[in-house]
Amino acid sequence: MKLIINGDTKEFGQNVTLKRVIEELNLDGKVMAAAVNMEIVKQNEWDSRVLKDMDKLELLDFVGGG
Numbered sequence: 001m002k003l004i005i006n007g008d009t010k011e012f013g014q015n016v017t018l019k020r021v022i023e024e025l026n027l028d029g030k031v032m033a034a035a036v037n038m039e040i041v042k043q044n045e046w047d048s049r050v051l052k053d054m055d056k057l058e059l060l061d062f063v064g065g066g
Helices: 018-024
Strands: 002-005 008-011 033-036 039-041 056-060
Touching (some): 018 033, 018 056
Parallel strands (some): 002 056
Antiparallel strands (some): 002 008, 033 039, 033 056
8 A cells, every 4th residue: 555655655554554654654752743635633543543545644743943
């Protein structure tokens, strides 16, 4: 299954959850917000949100600065 993550296409197995994608990308603990197909997904729903082929994900972290 292909997913588009922050503009890059990546391959994953079937029935993968948003949380699993974040873990496989070694971003666990770094991602603060996630959207699937332009819809914000709350953090407590990441482990139950099953993704579909060609879903578009935006994974965001917040960086301080000035």
